Amino acid sequence: xxxxxxxIDPITANVIYGALETIAVEMGFKLMRMSHxxxxxxxxxxxxxxxxxxxxxxxxxPQSTPxxxxxxPGYVRGxxxxxxxxGEVIEPGDVYIHNxxxxxASHVPDVAFCVPVFHEGTLVGFTGTAAHHVDIGAHxxxxxxxxxxxxxxxxxxxLKGLKIYDKGVRNTTLWAVLADNIxxxxxxxxxxxxQIAAARxxxxxxxxxxxxHGLETVQAxxxxxxxxxxxxxxxxxxxxxxxxxxxxxxxDGFLDDDDPAxxxxxxxxxxxxxxxxxxxxxxxxxxxxDDRPINxxxxxxxxxxxxxxxxxxxxxxxxxxxxxxxxxxxxxxxIVAPRGTLVNPIFPAPTISRACPGIQCADTxxxxxxxxVPSQISAGVGNLNVVAYSGxxxxxxxxxxxxxxxxxxxxxxxxxxxxxDILFTNTRNNPIEDVESHFPxxxxxxxxxxxxxxxxxxxxxxxxxRETELLDDAGFSIxxxxxxxxxxxxxxxxxxxxxSITLVRADGSEQALPSKLxxxxxxxxxxxxxxxxxxxxxxxxxxRPAQQVAADVVDGHISAEAALRDYGVVLTDTLALDAAxxxxxxxxxx
Numbered sequence: 001x002x003x004x005x006x007x008i009d010p011i012t013a014n015v016i017y018g019a020l021e022t023i024a025v026e027m028g029f030k031l032m033r034m035s036h037x038x039x040x041x042x043x044x045x046x047x048x049x050x051x052x053x054x055x056x057x058x059x060x061x062p063q064s065t066p067x068x069x070x071x072x073p074g075y076v077r078g079x080x081x082x083x084x085x086x087g088e089v090i091e092p093g094d095v096y097i098h099n100x101x102x103x104x105a106s107h108v109p110d111v112a113f114c115v116p117v118f119h120e121g122t123l124v125g126f127t128g129t130a131a132h133h134v135d136i137g138a139h140x141x142x143x144x145x146x147x148x149x150x151x152x153x154x155x156x157x158x159l160k161g162l163k164i165y166d167k168g169v170r171n172t173t174l175w176a177v178l179a180d181n182i183x184x185x186x187x188x189x190x191x192x193x194x195q196i197a198a199a200r201x202x203x204x205x206x207x208x209x210x211x212x213h214g215l216e217t218v219q220a221x222x223x224x225x226x227x228x229x230x231x232x233x234x235x236x237x238x239x240x241x242x243x244x245x246x247x248x249x250x251x252d253g254f255l256d257d258d259d260p261a262x263x264x265x266x267x268x269x270x271x272x273x274x275x276x277x278x279x280x281x282x283x284x285x286x287x288x289x290d291d292r293p294i295n296x297x298x299x300x301x302x303x304x305x306x307x308x309x310x311x312x313x314x315x316x317x318x319x320x321x322x323x324x325x326x327x328x329x330x331x332x333x334x335i336v337a338p339r340g341t342l343v344n345p346i347f348p349a350p351t352i353s354r355a356c357p358g359i360q361c362a363d364t365x366x367x368x369x370x371x372x373v374p375s376q377i378s379a380g381v382g383n384l385n386v387v388a389y390s391g392x393x394x395x396x397x398x399x400x401x402x403x404x405x406x407x408x409x410x411x412x413x414x415x416x417x418x419x420x421d422i423l424f425t426n427t428r429n430n431p432i433e434d435v436e437s438h439f440p441x442x443x444x445x446x447x448x449x450x451x452x453x454x455x456x457x458x459x460x461x462x463x464x465x466r467e468t469e470l471l472d473d474a475g476f477s478i479x480x481x482x483x484x485x486x487x488x489x490x491x492x493x494x495x496x497x498x499x500s501i502t503l504v505r506a507d508g509s510e511q512a513l514p515s516k517l518x519x520x521x522x523x524x525x526x527x528x529x530x531x532x533x534x535x536x537x538x539x540x541x542x543x544r545p546a547q548q549v550a551a552d553v554v555d556g557h558i559s560a561e562a563a564l565r566d567y568g569v570v571l572t573d574t575l576a577l578d579a580a581x582x583x584x585x586x587x588x589x590x
Contacts, residue, residue, distance in 0.1 A: 006220040013228075016213060016221035017324055020059035023205040024048050027129060028061035031198035036190035037134050039401050042434050043427040046131035048198060050206055051076055053123045056327040058222045065426040067106055067355065068130045070304035073327060074104025075112040076126050082161030092118045093168030095196055099136070100160045101152065101351045106300040108156045108352060109136045109143030113164070113195040115203040119210050124219075127202035129195040133188045134388075134399040137181040138352070140519035142388025142399050145353075145477025147254075147516040150291040152348040157181050164196070183390070183397035226328030233323075234276035234332050236314035245271045245371045248284075249364030251342075251357045252484045254292060256514045262289055264484060265342060267360055271368045280306045280365060281336040282343045293350030294357050294516075295342055298335070301354045302343045305362040306335055308424055313369055313376050353516065355425055356481035359383050362424045363487075370490055379409025379456070380487030381422050382463045382496055382533025384480060385515070389441060391474030400439045402468070403427050404480075404530045407461030409487055409496065410454070410538030416461030418448055419532070440471040449497070449531055453557050455566035456493030456537025457544050462557060463497070463532030470522050478517040482533045493537025494566065502529045541567045542586050550577040 027048035035041045047068025049060040055076035060069040079096045081103060083089065098104070099111040114128040136156030138146045149155045157178070164171050178192070179185045210218050246269065253263040268284030282302070288295045296302050307330050315323050323329070337344035342357065363381050370377045385404040390397060403425075408416040421427045432443040445467035454460030470476075480499060487496030501513040506525030522528075549569040552558050563569040568589050570581035 006216040008220040008224045013221040013224045017225050019209050020050050023202050024059045024061040027198045027202040034194035037187045038434050040131050042430050045427045048129045051126045058326050060325050066308040067425050071106045071300035072128045074299045078103030079161035090116050091167045095165035097159045097164040098161050101297050102347045104299050107354050109133050113199050115199040117203045117206050127199045129199045134401050135183040141390035144386040144388045144401050144479045147353050148518040149293045149350040155352040184399045225324045226326050229324050229326050229328035230331045233329050237278050238276045240273045240372050242273050245368045247364050247368035249360050250485050251360050252515045267364050269364045269368045277332050279334040285341045285343050288345040288349050293352040295345035295349045295351045296354040296358050298337045298344040301358045305358050309362045309365045353479045359422050359424050375412040378411045379490040379536030379538045382406030382535050383482035385530050386479045389476045406533045407463045407535040409460050409535035410456045410458035415459045416535040418462040419464040442469045452534040454494040454496045454537035455541040457539025460496045460535035460537045463534045465531050467529045469527045473523050475521045477519045480515040483515045487536040489536040490538045492540040496536040497534040499533045500531045546582050
């Protein structure tokens with residue numbers, strides 16, 4: 001960006017930012033409406049952004065997931081590095097496909113398409129879309145639950161900055177390679193075409209914006225907006241007490257594995273605040289698992305977990321308003337991630353199942369910052385489960401990826417949110433009607449779990465139960481977390497409830513399943529029951545107003561026995577509040 005050529009006033013800068021964000025939003029909506037798979041169309045597991053020529057993000061679509069829009073700057077840098085290695089140059093009309101987990105991407109099923117934007121023969125920026133695809137040609141169907149991949153090559157086809165359009169000419173050979181190596185290719189290639197169309201729409205709009213305002217004015221506005229976002233983040237960091245804040249988290253890993261190096265793996269975080277700079281240090285985190293795909297790329301997963309968590313805590317929009325989402329936000333943030341650990345693996349360590357461990361990274365950062373800003377954090381979050389269902393209809397594959405949402409922990413002043421995806425991944429709940437109309441699956445139950453909410457002044461959010469029957473002989477695999485380590489409670493709040501998954505066979509027999517399961521055959525009539533985590537409680541349960549506790553009982557969130565046991569609240573046989581008995585009970589406990 002040329003900062004000195006033009007001075008920019010705040011009004012013009014904000015007008016241009018509004019236009020840039022509108023471009024990103026339009027890209028996102030166009031992609032969602034044009035896509036074929038429910039993973040993008042309904043779950044909204046995608047991202048869209050506008051970037052400058054160096055790959056700095058200048059605007060993103062707010063409805064996307066941080067795990068999709070956040071890595072797009074890394075995608076652009078990875079594309080440029082791949083082109084440089086091969087001696088290729090960026091040309092007008094090019095479209096690049098990229099999913100290199102060690103070149104900025106998050107993992108191989110997240111494929112980005114980037115379009116360079118030229119103005120008067122000069123490269124001035126990129127537009128990009130990233131999306132999670134239901135299959136990417138791994139050794140078993142689906143793009144989740146590939147939990148037994150031994151290296152990066154087992155996770156699917158790797159696409160490193162390839163020109164899928166070269167100077168406007170379609171690369172038919174590359175399209176044929178994709179079609180021949182990906183299951184359910186009609187879905188996947190349809191989604192890819194939608195990504196390209198959305199990125200091109202964004203590129204045309206970005207160029208029109210430059211032609212309307214002038215290149216130097218747009219560049220000056222982008223530079224000013226990034227500087228503004230940096231100032232806002234630095235001011236928020238300066239408001240924190242200087243110091244070191246430590247927390248320990250852990251992931252299940254592979255609970256059914258005999259090798260202790262694959263299960264119950266620690267994630268260590270030290271957050272250091274020094275003036276207007278903040279450092280997140282993962283020293284002490286478990287070493288990488290060489291032959292199982294729970295490793296997290298530093299660029300594309302871990303950095304996004306850090307940025308998203310700090311941004312959501314320190315620049316809450318309810319307090320600060322809309323702070324532009326751009327590269328300026330990351331400038332005061334420094335990350336230390338020792339190589340060869342879960343948070344900075346070395347190629348070819350597999351990474352495809354990095355999302356749920358990434359959520360634990362974000363959650364552990366939140367836990368560390370609870371010591372500095374307890375009123376701005378939530379208690380522990382309930383992690384996710386992802387089940388990839390798949391089968392054959394004749395010679396054609398069908399694949400459906402179901403993201404089973406978790407729940408948030410309680411927050412200062414608010415109960416935890418029930419049955420929602422976690423901020424790091426932030427996908428939308430998939431409607432039952434969409435699933436049943438497209439796949440041989442039937443949803444028998446979708447409800448909040450009983451006795452789920454963790455006690456607290458502000459209770460933890462409640463995770464759902466979802467029971468899915470396979471109507472044809474098929475199979476499924478599982479990628480999840482949170483069976484061994486429940487979400488943490490804060491300031492006297494209770495721990496949340498862990499995940500569990502049960503397979504009920506058509507003959508009525510039951511089998512408890514681990515949080516990570518390689519592809520498993522199933523017969524028509526078999527049912528998968530996913531009982532999702534509940535978030536941790538926040539604050540002393542005895543301080544929760546008794547009327548709220550009574551209302552929780554009436555709503556079915558807790559029982560009358562739990563009201564007495566956890567909250568010291570006494571109810572009558574008709575579930576009315578016995579205020580006098582409650583006062584005596586709480587006084588005695590206090």
